[in-house]
Amino acid sequence: DAGVIQSPRHEVTEMGQEVTLRCKPISGHDYLFWYRQTMMRGLELLIYFNNNVPIDDSGMPEDRFSAKMPNASFSTLKIQPSEPRDSAVYFCASRQRQGRAEAFFGQGTRLTVV
Amino acid sequence: LAKTTQPISMDSYEGQEVNITCSHNNIATNDYITWYQQFPSQGPRFIIQGYKTKVTNEVASLFIPADRKSSTLSLPRVSLSDTAVYYCLGQVNRDDKIIFGKGTRLHILP
Numbered sequence: 001d002a003g004v005i006q007s008p009r010h011e012v013t014e015m016g017q018e019v020t021l022r023c024k025p026i027s028g029h030d031y032l033f034w035y036r037q038t039m040m041r042g043l044e045l046l047i048y049f050n051n052n053v054p055i056d057d058s059g060m061p062e063d064r065f066s067a068k069m070p071n072a073s074f075s076t077l078k079i080q081p082s083e084p085r086d087s088a089v090y091f092c093a094s095r096q097r098q099g100r101a102e103a104f105f106g107q108g109t110r111l112t113v114v
Numbered sequence: 115l116a117k118t119t120q121p122i123s124m125d126s127y128e129g130q131e132v133n134i135t136c137s138h139n140n141i142a143t144n145d146y147i148t149w150y151q152q153f154p155s156q157g158p159r160f161i162i163q164g165y166k167t168k169v170t171n172e173v174a175s176l177f178i179p180a181d182r183k184s185s186t187l188s189l190p191r192v193s194l195s196d197t198a199v200y201y202c203l204g205q206v207n208r209d210d211k212i213i214f215g216k217g218t219r220l221h222i223l224p
Contacts, residue, residue, distance in 0.1 A: 048211065
């Protein structure tokens, strides 16, 4: 398996534009996580899914953020409208099962909102 | 979720053994201790996981005392490429979240 695949790797957009980040988890993994990382706030969990169902979105900063998982092999994180403070690296991770199983992370998407 | 506390940063030299200690005073009975490593510009990577006593793999060793209120990640003979941020997590079986703290920024000097 190629691991968790995120696209794009880099995104530069203007304030107010819609941004869509994409993630393909490892095949067979039941859990998918979206994180945001900044120097100030560290690695924050935004939302996670189990079997394509959102379980906890309490980390989503505000209504401008939304995430979907239409099937087991694809998820999106959308920001609309984007703001400069959304600039960060966004990571997607997947995990095979509950408990002890390790999470595998993608390479991340570096988002810059100008 | 188990709250973890670890040093913000550490420096060491190539060839040395590095020990990073993590405190988790409120760890629950069924929590495992998991460590991740993050290199610059990459996502975190699982290193090792344990419940109690000692666990060793090709990357590191993990020591967990009987009371399980702390754990120590041991990296033998570090090299410059071990420079990274190391995260200690109390991974909860009853809750599927994976929550990262601030981690320990390890800087290896030549």
